[in-house]
Amino acid sequence: MRRRISDYGLYAACFVAIIATAGSLYFSEIARFEPCKLCWLQRIMMYPLVILLGIAAYENNRSIVKYALPFSVIGGCISLWHVLELNVPALAEFTPCTVGIPCNFDYLNWFGFITIPLLALIAFILITALLIIVRKAGDSE
Structure with a gap:
């Protein structure tokens, strides 16, 4: 299983991105949900991953991991903060959004716990895990 993930990990990470x-x-464009400041920061970390991982998967270039991993880790940290800000009201007061949509505003709430920041966090965790597996497989070769 791990060998298969290491062989196709770049493709899977690109697909998730x-x-x-x-x-x-x-x-944002079809449902017309205006992104907050933290959503924009998460997008800044996610969008380049599509290009980086797409090129790397096409060329089977595992060396991209050292460049893509910081994007996914930093984006994951921003997403984690955003999830915590939605679920812990005191954190929303700690760093309030002063312009536009507040970062603790919840557009989406499926099943009482699935929010847009949680979806982003899951994506960043998946990408990070896949990139770590790809890197470890590359180190062992």
């Missing part, structure tokens, strides 16, 4: 990017564009 494409789905996350398409989802964020759907929510």
Whole structure:
């Protein structure tokens, strides 16, 4: 199983980045959900991953991991903060959004816990895990 993930990990990570990017564009451009400041920061970390991982997967270039991993880790940290800000009201008061949509505003709440920042966090965690597996497989070769 791990060998298969290491062989196709770049493709899988690129696929996750494409789905996350398409989802964020759907929510903002079609559903008309205005992104908050933290959503924009998450997008800044996700959108380049589509290009970086797409080129790397096409060329089977595992060395891209050292460049793509910081994007996914930093984006994951921003997403985690955003999830915490939605679920812990005191954090929203700690760093309030002063312009536009407040960062603790919840457009989407599926099943009482699935929010847009949680979806982004899951995407960043998946990409990070896949990139780590790809890197470890490359180190062992």
